[in-house]
Each structure stands twice: as C-alpha cells, then as structure tokens.
Amino acid sequence: MSTTPPADPAATVPAPRRTRTGEVLVGPSVRGRYLPGALIGLPLVSLLLSPFAGAGFQQWRISRVRDGHDGLLEQLLTPAWTQLLLGALALWALFALWALVPLLLTRTVVLLDEQARTLRLRKGLRTRDRAALGEVEYAVGEAVRGSLGLIGVRAPEQQEVRQWVVPEIGWDAASFDGLRVLQAAAGFRPALPREVLVREERRGRVEAAHRELAARLGMPWREEYAHDEDAFQAEFDRVRRVLGGREGPRDGDPRP
Template identity: 65%
Template sequence: MVDEDGAPGALEEAAPSPRRTRDGLVLVGPSIRARYLPGALIGLPMVSLLLAPFVAAGLEQWRDARVAAGAGGPLVRLLEPMAAQMLLGWLLLWALLALWALVPMIATHRVVLLDEAAGTVRLRRGLRTGEPVPVSEVVYAVGEAERGYEALIGIGAPERPEDQAARQWRIPNIGWDDAGFDGLRALQSAAGLRAAPPRPVLLAEARRRRRADAHQEMAQRIGMPWREEYAHDEAAFQRDFDHARRVLGGKEPPSGGGG
C-alpha cells in the first residue's frame, strides 16, 4: 500500500490535478460520473443487445393484442417491422438497466470533499454529507493506485496523540482513475503529509515489479542464477534466459555469463 511517505525517491512527483465539484471542492476518490459512464455507455449496451430479442418478443405480443382489439395509433404502426421492435426493445432495456445500475451507485457512493480554502474535509455517503472536520486532524491518508482498492483516511485530534485515528474513513476504488487518486494526493499535501507519486508512475512501478517476479520465477524453474539487474533490465534477463535454455537443451556450451 502506498503511504503518505510516497514511493522511493527515484519516482518522479508532479502536482496533483484532482477532480473538483462546481463549488471548487476537491473530490478524494472517483466521482459517480467517472464510475458510471464506462459501464453505462459500453457494458450495458452490449448486455441489452443480447437480451433485446426477448423484449422485442414482448413488444410484438403487445402490438398483436392491440391490433386484435382494433386499436391503432402511431406506436402500433411504428412497431410493425421486426427491426423497429428490436431497436425499441434494445433502447428500453438499456434505459432500464442504466437506471437500475445508477440508483444503488448513488446510494452507496462514498467520497471525501476537501475544502482547501476553509481547510476542512467532509465525508459524503450517498446523498448525506457529514460535518466538516479540520484537515489538521487527518493523521494519515493511504491508498493503492490500482483499481479495486480503497483509501484509508484516519481522523484524530492532534492535541491527543493517544487518540490518533479515532475515526477511519474508507473510500472505495481510490485508484479508479488518475483524477480520483490525485484527490488523495491533494489531501495528503493539505494535511502536511508527503504526497504519493502520481498514479501512472505507481502503476508503471507495480507492473515492473510483477514482471520482475514472473521473470525470477522463470529463472528458478531452470536453475538460472538471479541478478538484481534483471529487475530493471528486461533485455539482459531475456538474453541470459534464452542462453540458459539453450544450454539446458544442449545447443550451446555453458559460459561464465548469466546462464
């Protein structure tokens, strides 16, 4: 977990660029819009397209019943082609699923509002917003840069060290996007804590570490000695790894190199 002390000094730092409300408050965490739009505009239309034939069948039955009853109207005439039934069924199902996904997201959304001018923070849960707390009472603010992890913000009274982190706020999906994570970095700076590096830098470092771990496991499987330089030089690892495999296969003689 990335803490307020940040990552190693080799990682570059940049000024946070957080998302803000219309009133200029910094959002610590992703906004509802940021979390909702990708699913509503990409995922839900695809799901609706798969289920549209069932809705179209229901629309056709409704139209047949109206025609049998002698009723007409623009909608009955519009739904005569099968393509129109499919299109309307897709749109209706998309709208229904989008609404079904939005309501619980609004009800459970949790974010911290940082007022830099007033020096306060407030926790918003759903449609409720808590009382302002002086930013000086933030004793720690930590969070992962990757999606799926939450931020932990400790609230305590500075004049009573024994009561540090008397309250803890949990902000889900702090690593959802760069702007949401920059909100955490802005809070760290406002609270006098050292801001973590930017999210892209942390993600790149995490990918490098995972790649190095995978390479080390591959080297262990063939008995290849591991060198620290391999963690930062993928080309060197690949060269020595290929050589070690050729040695094991009898295609090359052993050498005093990396094999």
C-alpha cells in the same frame, strides 16, 4: 532494451476533480465511475439480451393489433430489427437506471475545502462526519483499482483515531490526485502520480513472475532483467533451447 521514459514534470501536479463550489473530491466521482460502465459495458449486455426484449415488444404489438389498434407505433414495430433496436435501448435505459441509483446511494467520498481547511465524509446523499484539516493523522491509499483510501482523523479531545474508508481511491488519476492534494494540504509528503505508481506496480509483478520462471529453469538472475523485459525473454528462450538440447551451454547455464 526497454526503458522507462522520464516523467513529465507537469504530470506531477495534481489535477483532482472539484465540486461546483471548489471542494476537492478525494475519491472517484459518480460520473467517473458510472460513465465507463454505462457507455461500454451496459450497451453490450443490452445488445445480448435484446432478443428477449424484442419478443416482448412483438407480443405487445400483436395484442394491440388484435384489439383493433393499427396506428403509427404498431406499424413502426412491424420490422424485427425495430423490435430488437427498441428492446436494446429499453434494456440499456433500465440497466443504466439500476446502476445509477445504488451508486448514488452507496458511494463514499471525502470533500476537502482548501479555503476553510475542513473535510466532510459523504456516504450516499448525506454527510456522515466532519473534521478540520489539522485533525488529519494520516491519509494513505494505493493507486490501483479496487484499493481503499484510509484517512485517520482525531479531534484534540479524542483519544482514538476515527478512520474514514474511501473505496476505489485508485479508480483513475483524478481520484488519486484528490488524495495527493489532501496529503499536501495536511502537511504530509504527497504520493507520486498514479501513472508512476501503477507502472511500478506492474513492473514489480512482472519481475516476480520472471524470477519464478528463472528459478524453475535454474537460470541465473541478473538485475538488468528487473528493468529490461526483452533481455530477460531473450535469455530465457536461450536457456530453454539449451535445456532442450538444441543449443550448446555457456558457463553458468543449467544442464539438461
């Protein structure tokens, strides 16, 4: 029987990223979003495209040798593996730069100064809006990747709420913890830790899929299946054997 282990009390304490001046980052940092792709995804792409870059280095070397240059660099580029390696490294550096510049210019994050009780909305390299912590009307967001954080602020003299949108608020635990710190500082009840919400979201998706499978077979649903995947799978396999005529039915089982 699969059970969910009790949450560690220490895990409920938010641990957001902070700037050098101590401001809380509500949303993902450039480093948090950039490094996974730069260290995992881009090297694989560069490796796949390295033959094309290696061919470019080979042509460059041939043209240099024809012009009478035969120095150390030309000799280092003689082996094919050197051309492929340098091609992969060159593509990696180029792709990494292409990925970093747009991220720096387009990322959106909210900076919370807990001492001054102020908020700043940063888009790219500029501050687009400011607000006092007491002007926050709501601060919500989902814990899964691809979700948006929504922060509503309204000054006393304003009639309508200004809504700040923070992309990828659920990118990782630190990004979501920034939202939790903001919620607590603004007087709202902070959300549960990201790992708890992600686990619950997955459990809900699995339960919905299992309910659909059970309905297709006419299999009676029991509440224990919502929390015990092994129990559901065992009963699901048994009902399939019953419908296939390989096992006798029990009371309440669907008939072949």
